[in-house]
Amino acid sequence: MTFVSAHSTPAVDTAVEHATQAMIAVRQLRRTYPTADGGEVTALADTDLHVSDGEFIAIVGPSGCGKSTLLRLLAGLDLPDSGRIELNGHMVSAPSRDVGVVFQNATLLPWLTIASNVSLPLRVGGKQRGPALGTEELLDMAGLGGFGAKYPNELSGGMQQRAAICRALIRQPKVLLMDEPFGALDALTRERMNAELQRIWLATGKTIVLITHSISEAVFLADRVLVMSPRPGRVIADLTVPLDRPRDFADAVGHPAFIELSHQVRKLLNEGEGK
Known part of the structure; x- marks a missing residue:
């Protein structure tokens, strides 16, 4: 694993500069x-x-600070009073099949098997545009091969969240939005899920936006960490994460560059809270 110097960029200028090439552009x-x-x-x-x-x-x-509000707006589950959200060049005004969402709770239907839960969007979401991923393929990718016939109460919390991620990916969305997906898990399971999410992201190449309260989780997983101000929320810092892929959590957290960036994020949050 190699590291380069972390740097920040002005959030507003960056958004305008990259608007034409962005999968998601918010103005x-x-x-x-x-x-x-x-x-x-x-x-x-x-x-x-x-x-x-x-x-x-x-x-x-x-x-x-509005993190979850921002995610709901990105998902088309809510509408802004003003401003514009574009997904792949098209304005977001309603939920889209191009966006998958994972919330803090897995919200699996207890009377359905894991395989049926994962494939549920294909049965209730209308005609599929383009090929869907296979249920077994997704379960295998998420380390749940052989668990398709089980029911949610037979799986651990971490396994249920992996199934929820599979469900969000079944329709081949361009973007995966995640709102504190591991917040209810214990520390060790959360660390393992971070590694699993990195592996799934590397395997699928999806665009991912993760909302999290965990600084170490953000720095370990992301290409960039965006820091928001207290309410009313806005992006006050855009920090590049100086780690190559793939990342090993145990190796990363002790490295000076990881520690430095984590400290920078924490300082920005503390300064914002003090205003």
Whole structure:
């Protein structure tokens, strides 16, 4: 494993510069929500970012900064008050088959087998555009070969999350959005799942956007780490991760470059919280 110097780039300038070549391009995004007292709270303001095709991006920020709101907007599950989101050059205004989503809980249907859970989008999502991945192929890739006939309650939490990732990939989406997918797992299982996710990403070449509270998870997995400000959220730093692929967690976390970048992310978060 080799390392180069980490560097940051201005988020707004980068988003504009790469907008024409980005798989995801976000410009001046704003989202507000009404409050019980008749006022409103601004979750996101002046948010810009870009994600290139095949890139792995991790987004970190303080609680309540709008990370999950941003992911819902990227998925077309919610609409912004202003600004623009483009997926592969097309404006996002509704959920798309080109986007797969994985949430913190696997949300597998307990009465279906793992194989049936994984293939469910093919049965309920309408006509498939282009070839779908095979269920067994996906399960094998995720290390779940031989578990297709099992039910969710027969699998560990980490295995259930791997099945949820397979379900999100079954329709061959261009983009995989992940909202704290390993947040409910214990530390050792989470570390193993980080390695599994890296392996799946390397095997599929999908564009991945990961929301996480874990700085070490973000630095280990991502090509770039985007740091968000406290609410109203916006991207305040765009940091390149100085690690070659593939990465080994035990080797990476002790290296000075990994430690330096993790410290830089933590400092940005602490400075933001102090404002």
